[in-house]
Amino acid sequence: MSLLSLNNLTVILKEQIILNKISFSLSSGEKVFILGPNGAGKTTLIETIMGFVPFQKGQIKFKGKVVANEKDFQELRKNVGYVFQNPDDQLFSPTVEEELAFGPLNLGWDRKRIKEKVSEILAFFNIEHLRHKNTYELSGGEKRIVSIACVLTMEPELLIMDEPSNGLDEKNFRILVEFLKNTDKSVIVVTHDKDLVRELSWKTYFLREGKLTEE
Numbered sequence: 001m002s003l004l005s006l007n008n009l010t011v012i013l014k015e016q017i018i019l020n021k022i023s024f025s026l027s028s029g030e031k032v033f034i035l036g037p038n039g040a041g042k043t044t045l046i047e048t049i050m051g052f053v054p055f056q057k058g059q060i061k062f063k064g065k066v067v068a069n070e071k072d073f074q075e076l077r078k079n080v081g082y083v084f085q086n087p088d089d090q091l092f093s094p095t096v097e098e099e100l101a102f103g104p105l106n107l108g109w110d111r112k113r114i115k116e117k118v119s120e121i122l123a124f125f126n127i128e129h130l131r132h133k134n135t136y137e138l139s140g141g142e143k144r145i146v147s148i149a150c151v152l153t154m155e156p157e158l159l160i161m162d163e164p165s166n167g168l169d170e171k172n173f174r175i176l177v178e179f180l181k182n183t184d185k186s187v188i189v190v191t192h193d194k195d196l197v198r199e200l201s202w203k204t205y206f207l208r209e210g211k212l213t214e215e
């Protein structure tokens with residue numbers, strides 16, 4: 001079954017057509033890359049899926065339901081973990097621990113479940129030592145890995161990541177690759193990182209001149 005589908009999605013920003021009748025379908029458990037040159041509209045595309053950018057034409061469907069108004073997008077965002085291209089746009093909590101707990105708190109989980117989940121994710125990404133740090137005091141790579149970790153605590157069905165390997169050292173790159181290889185979640189990764197693409201032989205889409213094509 002299709003988890004996410006886009007039908008003829010068109011996005012115009014400042015009278016410029018950025019996305020031109022994009023159609024795309026992602027099934028449950030499917031993992032794909034979206035590649036394309038700087039300014040092609042990759043971030044715009046995934047921000048449109050999240051409801052951060054309005055679209056002029058076409059349709060988005062998630063889990064069989066049309067996503068049309070803000071309430072629909074709020075529902076979608078409960079099930080989709082979104083990793084921003086720039087971690088500073090994403091991280092806002094005073095501490096790493098609070099950042100990781102934010103999603104589950106919002107979903108109304110009880111304290112015990114949240115505590116266990118936060119500890120599990122901190123351990124998985126090998127960042128227990130960052131637990132009580134201020135998010136704004138982290139290094140660039142630390143911010144990146146925290147921004148990935150914190151969308152996973154709410155156990156989303158779909159992950160959408162905008163250049164998740166940017167700034168990661170070899171050790172954290174390996175952790176990310178192993179996670180992406182082994183997760184049973186559906187994943188869309190936007191990237192320029194050829195090493196990441198080589199490591200994961202996923203279906204690859206290319207965005208260019210407003211059109212999305214399969215490689």
Ligand SMILES: Nc1ncnc2c1ncn2[C@@H]1O[C@H](COP(=O)(O)OP(=O)(O)OP(=O)(O)O)[C@@H](O)[C@H]1O
Pocket residue numbers: 013014018036037038039040041042043044045085
């Ligand atoms: N808010 C906005 N208003 C007007 N134009 C915008 C806006 N946001 C993005 N754009 C334009 O849309 C185009 C696509 O930008 P986008 O950030 O989606 O590209 P990208 O493929 O993610 O590029 P990169 O690989 O550099 O991250 C660019 O030409 C950009 O200038």
Ligand SMILES: [Mg+2]
Pocket residue numbers: 042043044085162
């Ligand atoms: Mg981008």
